[in-house]
Amino acid sequence: MTSKGKTRRAVSVGLCAAAVAAVLAAPAQAAQAGHPMTGQDTALAWSLKDTGTDARFRGLAPVSRKVAWVAGSKGTVLRTADGGRTWLDVSPPGAAELEFRDIEAFDSRRAVVLAIGEGEASRVLRTDDGGATWTESFRNADPRAFYDCITFFDSRHGLAMSDPVDGKYRILSTGDGGRSWKVLADDGMPAALPGEAGFAASGQCLVASGPKDVWLATGGGSTARVLHSADRGLHWTVAESSIPAGDPARGVFALAFRDRTHGIAVGGDYRPDQASPQAAAVSGDGGRSWRQSKTPPPAYRSGVAWLPHSRSVALAVGPTGTDVTVDGGRTWRTVDTGSFDTVDCTADFGCWASGEKGRVARLEF
Template sequence: MRGLGKTRRTRRTSRTVTVGLCATAVAAVLTAAPAQAQTVAEAVARMPHWELKDSGTDVRFRGLSAVSRNTAWVAGSDGTVLRTVDGGANWRNVSPPGAQDLQFRDIEAFDVRRAVVLAIGEGEASRVFRTEDGGTTWTESFRNTDARAFYDCVTFFDSRHGLAMSDPVDGKFRILSTSDGGRSWKVLPDDGMPAAQAGEAGFAAGGQCLVSSGSRDVWLATGGGARARVLHSADRGLTWTAADTTIPAGDPARGVFALAFRDRTHGLAVGGDYRADQASPQAAALTPDGGRTWTPAAQPPPAYRSGVTWLPHSRTSALAVGPTGTDLTTDGGRTWRTLDTGSYDTVDCAPDLGCWASGEQGRVARLER
């Protein structure tokens, strides 16, 4: 979207217990009575918290990909891409040469060496770059030549198959597809895409307006129209169905900004109104059926949120982030409690429990326990 837009399969390990205990401890801290002050103080010292890492820059990082606790990639304004391989102690500037005028809003990293980054904007400002050597060299693999298109987000099902999405062209969202890891791309036919609403688009706010889970399922988040919707495809983007969500829309600044699915049925949606002077009631929703129906959170985040991710190996715990803070759910998205008031635009977790967040003024942080 002109104004502003990953879900990764994880394997179960013995660390499932660790995550469950952390989530339980956080919930206990948030609901403790004053008489338990000493116990609470001890628990607070052990509860998960963001630890800021010095990125060495002040650009805004709306693109983030967590590979592990040690390795993460961030992408942002002024064509900037950074990578760390030592848990954020040091960051290497691996920006594509000559990209200073581009706005990177999404990045998908497969490992420490391979990544795909998306630049957003009208016409030729929307581009895709790929690296196979940790950012030492980049190849531009796609440049949009249609002035009507504006690409917002990218996602991958595996290391070869992926999709990118554009705001509607000729009344329908446009989908770009790759089957070779982002080396080449093609526009998919739009026969199976429902018509867009008037003013409907995606939000290039944190790289999570297009997310996938498993080998074929993908979801697309929208806003700006009369209703905030989530579109779902079970065949890698060839055919889609649309469902209304409970997140308010009806304005170019409102809608669903980010999605997260822990499997092909259980998903979370967050958003609201990104304007700082506007309230964002009902800023979160959940689905138990792959996005066919959405239920509002009984206790949503207190303000607009632009990023969301499930905690690895957990069936009930997730994090949501936005300019005014970070919220945690331990009941699958029904209720949210604020953990931190720092500003972040996006959040992502790796299978080894490495969770990262990034945002304005070069802010990058790792979740510590």
């Protein structure tokens, strides 16, 4: 990297730190009153982008501040290359009956999208030309399987997960960027709890960090758990979280790890008439143990992401708002009341969120 490039990066990191400091110092009463996050109140603001559709986008794959992909209901996939000013409809032909819940993009041309559902409704498609054409690389033939999330370690190696089949979560693996998939042996997978499953709510029930570490979030059983693999899904360990479960609507909905050690879990009860008093937890040992957040978000949250180049700042989103933490997930503060399902950030501070009624936004500093 040139000295000029290093200087630009240092300046951008400094600006991010200044923005976060302003968030911390902003008047707390603004958030308590349910005031939207705006430039007048804090240094962070969601800038809504007109997508021209009413699809619900639970799948989100930002590449940079300029390039992002979203995937959602009615088989809809959109791509922007100008920071959200314009969106190109790159939906796969004949996919209107599919429900896309997760998408992973490597750049402006290469992406892999996951459709969810029982049996053949669960599929994986890949594009290498910006969505001009798509190739179906996997179609689930087992009526007992229901795929929820997909993640990649790099541009070649990735995994997808299904709800338990024969009492264990099923894991798909690819080593060629999603062009082909194989079901991994389940010898190293712990048994699932009765009623336990993953939540296809934000594309964050299966997340990777680094070349081999991956975590899987669960709910619906007697305990909300987080499973961890350090060898790309061959062997797993399991830990209980502090997020309440015991009901099909409760559990861990999303995970984010800024490295192989520090993680955040969010969730709760997705039913709008039910409280979620313990909707977040943190881990400092790679997911082996979880501690309840001292001041969690006030309601169910389905998506979470670390701000880039930060060891302590993260965002959580859900149908009732956006929360920010500046202490690694121990305490959260609501800074916006708009509805989003998922959130993700890129190294150049391209933080994006998406959700119902075609809502997509980019974070502005």
